[in-house]
Amino acid sequence: MKKLRLALIGFGNAGQAFARILLEKEEVLRKKYDTRVVVVAITTKTRGNLVDAWGIDLDKALKNVQNSGRFDKILGFSESTTSQDIVDKVDYDVLVELTPLEFSSGKVASNHIRGALKRGKHAITANKGPVAWAYKELSALAEKNNCRFLYETTVMDGTPVFNMKRDALRLCNVTEITGILNSTTNYILCELAKGRKYNEIVAEGKKRGFIEANPATDIGGYDAAAKVAVLANVFMGADMTPLDVDRCGIEDISEDDLRKANENGNVIKLMCRIFQDENGEVKGKVAPEEVDKNHVYATIDGTSSVITVTTDLMGKLTVIEEAPETRQSGYGIFADLMAIIEDD
Amino acid sequence: MKKLRLALIGFGNAGQAFARILLEKEEVLRKKYDTRVVVVAITTKTRGNLVDAWGIDLDKALKNVQNSGRFDKILGFSESTTSQDIVDKVDYDVLVELTPLEFSSGKVASNHIRGALKRGKHAITANKGPVAWAYKELSALAEKNNCRFLYETTVMDGTPVFNMKRDALRLCNVTEITGILNSTTNYILCELAKGRKYNEIVAEGKKRGFIEANPATDIGGYDAAAKVAVLANVFMGADMTPLDVDRCGIEDISEDDLRKANENGNVIKLMCRIFQDENGEVKGKVAPEEVDKNHVYATIDGTSSVITVTTDLMGKLTVIEEAPETRQSGYGIFADLMAIIEDD
CATH class of the missing domain: 3.30.360.10 (Dihydrodipicolinate Reductase; domain 2)
Known part of the structure; x- marks a missing residue:
């Protein structure tokens, strides 16, 4: 069975909705795609950070955040790790950028994506910054390093906008x-x-x-x-x-x-x-x-x-x-992940 | 360069629109997909039939039909060939079924699709019959013979309905x-x-x-x-x-x-x-x-x-x-063809 390791930068509404979908579709991912998806790192601004190469217990992490607003101080917990540390040093296959948009430059999120792509890791962003401010550079970098840069959630949550164009409308101008x-x-x-x-x-x-x-x-x-x-x-x-x-x-x-x-x-x-x-x-x-x-x-x-x-x-x-909820944002990230899994 | 040979069963509005798109996108298909698409057979009820293993001149065929409503009696022209003959005997890679719907059974079109899939050839239908009357059988046959059975045009022309579900909404129920x-x-x-x-x-x-x-x-x-x-x-x-x-x-x-x-x-x-x-x-x-x-x-x-x-x-x-024209039907067939090309 293939193993796909994710690092989540941010764990707000969209990140939590995504984690719930991962738990829900775990079995079909194993059966249909022979793939086990594990989250090896989650960094947040106010909830603490988790790093676990064996795979974080997502169900527990979700419950912690729901109950206390923070991760439990279990093995792998750290207060001080920075997001950029995770981006640059942890062993993962796909980086998932979920920080809030800084409208004026998109720099922090772009740095995260750039860091992942430079290491030849796939990158998914729900943050508009990297695509609004640095699309040409980052998509060229992804192509050069033979990895994917995906951003379905940046416009209309999980509604197939970019995925539809890439697949069903591929040669349409x-x-x-x-x-x-x-x-x-x-x-x-x-x-x-x-x-x-x-x-x-x-x-x-x-x-x-x-x-x-x-x-x-x-x-x-x-x-x-x-x-x-x-x-x-x-x-x-x-x-x-x-x-x-x-x-x-x-x-x-x-x-x-x-x-x-x-x-x-x-x-x-x-x-x-x-x-x-x-x-x-x-x-x-x-x-x-x-x-x-x-x-x-x-x-x-x-x-x-x-x-x-x-x-x-x-x-x-x-x-x-129609009247989306946070689940739809979670799905946008999941749809990008599926594009990576189907590609592999 | 790869060569993909098509047989068109029917050459009405949708078929002609599809042929025009093939001509328009010929270069990008060569450059981006290293693929040359040739039409090796066209059968019709009232315009005559064309079979040419070297590839039919689509531009000429379109002009003929526009001018006289019929194909010219050039080399490869035949009055008597039947559609089922083409389905069963001609060397092609993709069958494109474009006959009008018989509402009461979908039999003729289903026979065409069945014939192609049995030979391990991909099949695209713009005719609803095979999907409305024999979906389970035909999709199982396609899977068994490791070929594709696609039908985007059957609902809302080329609007990505089936292609969107298959790609962007793949694990959604x-x-x-x-x-x-x-x-x-x-x-x-x-x-x-x-x-x-x-x-x-x-x-x-x-x-x-x-x-x-x-x-x-x-x-x-x-x-x-x-x-x-x-x-x-x-x-x-x-x-x-x-x-x-x-x-x-x-x-x-x-x-x-x-x-x-x-x-x-x-x-x-x-x-x-x-x-x-x-x-x-x-x-x-x-x-x-x-x-x-x-x-x-x-x-x-x-x-x-x-x-x-x-x-x-x-x-x-x-x-x-919004207010589709025949071009959109042509595009539905083209989108299915692109799914086959990307898959190969």
Whole structure:
């Protein structure tokens, strides 16, 4: 039986959901792929770190975190190990980067991915940073060292966006992409349209856990801009960072704007657009737009999201992810892992 | 350079669109996959047949058909060769089945596919018959003889339905499927809702070429039922034929039904549903239903189609194909061919 060793950098909601799927699909991985997946390291900022070449007991690690918010101080536990140490020194086959996005540079996560790829290890990132800020370099490095660099979770969680293009749409040329890709702003806009107040919506969203303590990166369109850079780089050969994206958030949407949109038979959505300008240069844009109430995008409610990819051979394909939970983020990582397992 | 020899059984709209894509992507197939794809046989009902082990000149064949509706009587032309002769005797690597669906049994197309698979040749079908009527047998035969049996085009043309499940959603268990999968009925229902008369819509659709001379299989829900059987067999392990699908067409939709739906804030759609009943048995259903105007399905206009697949790991994923043309059918066949090329 083959053994595939993973190192997880980060163990938040997505990492825990991924661990649960690993436990759930353990048997089918053994039977169908003759593969045993073991997690040999988990590093976190506040929960401690675990390193165990024999394989960490994931069920126990999940329970620990759920009960106390931290790993138990068992053999292999360390307070002081750094993520970069794990990246550079531990024996693993696949690095899984799950740290939060630093919007301004993506550097820490890019360093993790770079470290793994330099050692000829596969790398999976759920963090948009490495793809938004360093796609060309990192994908070239992966190719040179004959390993995989995968990032399904960076846009629409586990929805097959990159995996679909790579497999089912492999020789299609992408000419245009549109989408509603940030769920926090979509939720806020939906609630505003119902006549609720901005502060009330944000306060409730924070309380219920799906709006972050500091929602500025969502509301200002920064998260959406990072996704636009990712899509432009991967699908349309751009060499773009989030700073190159023409970005406008939803902070200035007024009651008057909402009323006018409604009078026009429209709703307001934070639209992401990637297109070629008249010189053939790839451009990215994030901005609120009025959308006709009879258009499919107007039906994308709450935390759902949507992407439309236009290609030379298949015209317009639209994919909708309906009201995802953290399980869907876990699945994105798992789908990338499966691509590596099937490849081997 | 590898050579991959195709035999095309049928050369209607989808076959011609596929041939055009082959010509368009010839160079990238050579460069990226080191593969030369040649068509060694084309059989048709009314255009004549061509067999040429050196490779048929596709550009010329397309022009012939466009200009005169028939192949030129060049070397390799025959009037009398039968499709089954080609299937059983010609040297090819991939059989491409493109004949029209016989709703009542799928026998002729199934015989073609069976003949190819028995010889250890890969088989691609754009005809729903073999998957709706003989999926279990044919997929087992393909596995036994170590060859591929692929059918992307049978549901929503080239939209990645089966390819997406096979790759990006490979370990997901499908628990439910819904969709609007027949474009003729969807177009008619959209036009009826605008207040137009049934006969007028059908007459115009026939004139413009997207409603068939005898639209009974579409209007009665037979085509949709065949798609339901295909999806139930492939995704949910059913052993179902179109006759097992609980089917109701749109022929009895009255002006009164449309008026009532509108008063309820709804539209009428011909819905396809595949689900497990309380005993865990997989059931298929095709019937007109009222759909809320704010639901994404209400926005599926004209000849567009939509499918929603619910899985254990990824929740609800919805894919929309917007106003497809014959190119999209050609692409479905091409996508299956690419899966075979990448596999080799």
